[in-house]
Amino acid sequence: MDDHKPDVKPGNVQQISIRLRDQQNNEIEIKARSTTKFQKIAKAYANKKGIDLNYLRFNLDGERVKLEDSIGELDLLDGDVVDVNTDMIGGVHVVIDDAQKGTTRARWSCHECFWNTTHCWYIKP
Structure with a gap:
């Protein structure tokens, strides 16, 4: 060896x-x-x-x-x-803050997605 x-x-x-x-x-x-x-x-x-x-x-x-x-x-x-x-998973296109509801919505355009879709909505409380 x-x-x-x-x-x-x-x-x-x-x-x-x-x-x-x-x-x-x-x-x-x-x-x-x-x-x-x-x-x-x-x-x-x-x-x-x-x-x-x-x-x-x-x-x-x-x-x-x-x-x-x-x-x-x-x-x-x-x-x-x-x-x-x-190496990119996705990027945020739109971020909307709703102060009255206390939520944030972000629209993603994913290059790789488990659900095989191009746009997802993610709501964060």
């Missing part, structure tokens, strides 16, 4: 360009070394886009990318494209 990892020598580390493509086909190119953890690239992308990293999902050839993996471990090559998806 040999848990020996290959030695990483300065000559073995290469820099590549990775393209991150969002759902609207907008791309951001980021250069990184093969030893760079993908989390660093993901954070750079999130900062550039102004989106919280927790709401982003990264996929390579249909498989979810693990943030703790390095570029080399993911077998990314120069010019490879990583798909970026926003």
